[in-house]
Amino acid sequence: MTDCIFCKIIKGEIRAYKIYEDEYCIAFLDINPLNPGHSLVVPKLHVENILDADDETVSAVFRAVKRVSRLLLDKLKASGVNVLHNAGREANQEVMHFHVHVIPRYDPHDLKLTDWWRSNVKKLDLEEIYRRIVS
Numbered sequence: 001m002t003d004c005i006f007c008k009i010i011k012g013e014i015r016a017y018k019i020y021e022d023e024y025c026i027a028f029l030d031i032n033p034l035n036p037g038h039s040l041v042v043p044k045l046h047v048e049n050i051l052d053a054d055d056e057t058v059s060a061v062f063r064a065v066k067r068v069s070r071l072l073l074d075k076l077k078a079s080g081v082n083v084l085h086n087a088g089r090e091a092n093q094e095v096m097h098f099h100v101h102v103i104p105r106y107d108p109h110d111l112k113l114t115d116w117w118r119s120n121v122k123k124l125d126l127e128e129i130y131r132r133i134v135s
């Protein structure tokens with residue numbers, strides 16, 4: 001879709017901190033991260049959410065989620081991840097292009113998922129986090 005911000009990132013029309021890419025998906029750092037390394041896994045095909053996606057797209061997205069999770073654990077020394085998908089505006093989906101949040105965790109108390117709208121990361125940290133992941 002021409003007015004979709006994630007389609008523009010996929011096409012390279014908007015810059016993002018892209019940390020992963022395969023045939024079907026890309027992953028990039030969330031610009032409003034809840035924790036350092038908070039990333040979004042996005043299919044290259046524009047579909048609205050998991051309810052709208054065919055099974056092959058869902059499989060491809062979650063294969064990428066697994067690889068991105070491992071990348072974040074290895075590179076950022078996270079000890080776990082939360083994987084979250086919001087399907088529909090009522091579920092707080094803001095960008096209507098299928099995306100899965102992968103949120104690295106460093107401590108059981110570093111984040112409450114009820115604090116969804118709060119960030120633990122200053123925007124200036126994105127560059128440093130990005131370099132640690134892709135190095």
Ligand SMILES: [Zn+2]
Nearest residue numbers: 004007046097
């Ligand atoms: Zn899109």
